[in-house]
Amino acid sequence: MNVSTTSQTAPALLRVLSDGTRLRALALLAREELSVGELSRCLAMTQSRVSNHLRVLREHDLLIERRSGTSTFLRAALGAGSADSAADRLWSAVAPDLDAVPEAEADRLRLLGVLAERNTDDASFFDRMAGDWDKVGALFARGEARQRAAAHLLPAGLTFADLGCGTGYVARALVGLCSRLVCIDRSEGMLEEAERRLREQGASGTEMEFRRGELDALPLEDGELDGAVAAMVLHHLPELDPALHEMRRALKPGGTLSVIELMPHREAWMHADLGDRHLGLDPTEVQAAFARAGFTDLRVEPLDDRYCPVPSAQQPNTDPRGGESVALALYLVRGRVPQS
Numbered sequence: 001m002n003v004s005t006t007s008q009t010a011p012a013l014l015r016v017l018s019d020g021t022r023l024r025a026l027a028l029l030a031r032e033e034l035s036v037g038e039l040s041r042c043l044a045m046t047q048s049r050v051s052n053h054l055r056v057l058r059e060h061d062l063l064i065e066r067r068s069g070t071s072t073f074l075r076a077a078l079g080a081g082s083a084d085s086a087a088d089r090l091w092s093a094v095a096p097d098l099d100a101v102p103e104a105e106a107d108r109l110r111l112l113g114v115l116a117e118r119n120t121d122d123a124s125f126f127d128r129m130a131g132d133w134d135k136v137g138a139l140f141a142r143g144e145a146r147q148r149a150a151a152h153l154l155p156a157g158l159t160f161a162d163l164g165c166g167t168g169y170v171a172r173a174l175v176g177l178c179s180r181l182v183c184i185d186r187s188e189g190m191l192e193e194a195e196r197r198l199r200e201q202g203a204s205g206t207e208m209e210f211r212r213g214e215l216d217a218l219p220l221e222d223g224e225l226d227g228a229v230a231a232m233v234l235h236h237l238p239e240l241d242p243a244l245h246e247m248r249r250a251l252k253p254g255g256t257l258s259v260i261e262l263m264p265h266r267e268a269w270m271h272a273d274l275g276d277r278h279l280g281l282d283p284t285e286v287q288a289a290f291a292r293a294g295f296t297d298l299r300v301e302p303l304d305d306r307y308c309p310v311p312s313a314q315q316p317n318t319d320p321r322g323g324e325s326v327a328l329a330l331y332l333v334r335g336r337v338p339q340s
């Protein structure tokens with residue numbers, strides 16, 4: 001809008017915009033074209049009260065009106081891309097903060113209701129709301145129950161395990177996907193930390209157990225598991241075969257094992273800094289150990305993420321690049337216990 005009348009001088013406009021109701025009305029009308037009745041419902045005010053404010057906005061050329069049959073629709077004559085009028089300059093300074101006005105969320109929620117009533121039989125309503133839907137929709141339902149409900153697509157009664165769980169980084173992604181999750185680690189300290197973090201996640205429908213044990217003597221019954229993951233732990237073991245045989249024993253027929261490992265690397269400081277026995281593992285070695293343990297349907301896949309540890313500058317065995325992180329490649333090996 002380029003017109004600059006006396007009613008649109010900065011002091012006159014500041015007086016208009018100093019009123020909270022007029023700001024809320026302009027925020028709604030900048031978003032949607034509305035009838036006076038619809039605007040009143042969005043503001044939760046009587047039409048006569050809203051009409052008084054609209055009169056002031058009209059006097060200052062801040063509204064565009066369109067007649068359709070017996071109704072008049074209004075929209076804000078603001079923020080149409082030009083910033084060369086006092087009104088547009090003021091509006092571009094004020095508009096970004098309007099979401100923080102206490103009534104703004106409620107106004108937008110009521111706006112949703114008004115628009116939904118007007119137009120629910122095609123996609124245009126949701127097309128218009130798509131950018132704001134997550135924010136406004138958060139008012140309808142709090143928490144993540146709807147997202148967790150997607151896990152109900154999985155068969156009921158599954159038991160998964162995170163083997164060498166550490167602080168439960170991978171286990172966190174399994175919560176909600178199974179009925180029972182068993183976290184196993186040789187370190188009591190790691191298990192305690194995993195338990196604290198996983199319980200903090202709150203109700204999930206997954207019963208959690210934390211068991212101390214070794215990968216080559218797993219504290220699990222034969223065939224107790226439907227699936228297991230062992231992430232970043234095989235490179236700590238002196239031998240792969242005893243652990244892979246144990247994992248197969250603990251899985252049901254048809255159960256799946258996923259191993260996540262580091263590709264072989266040359267970061268020798270990781271022996272001392274991170275307690276790693278091997279500098280990564282060759283995927284073909286891991287795949288061969290799966291096969292020797294009797295797993296079938298073997299797959300090896302690279303993972304997109306990088307593992308980025310940082311050599312500590314304090315360690316005597318430190319790398320000369322102490323403090324600078326390295327980016328190491330990860331891969332996944334998957335296999336299944338045969339049905340019979």
Ligand SMILES: C[S@@+](CC[C@H](N)C(=O)[O-])C[C@H]1O[C@@H](n2cnc3c(N)ncnc32)[C@H](O)[C@@H]1O
Binds near residue numbers: 163184185
């Ligand atoms: C590098 S952390 C990985 C933790 C977690 N899986 C992750 O991806 O973030 C290795 C974990 O394996 C555990 N661990 C190492 N050797 C083990 C063994 N033989 N049996 C059970 N846990 C072991 C360690 O205590 C440690 O918590």
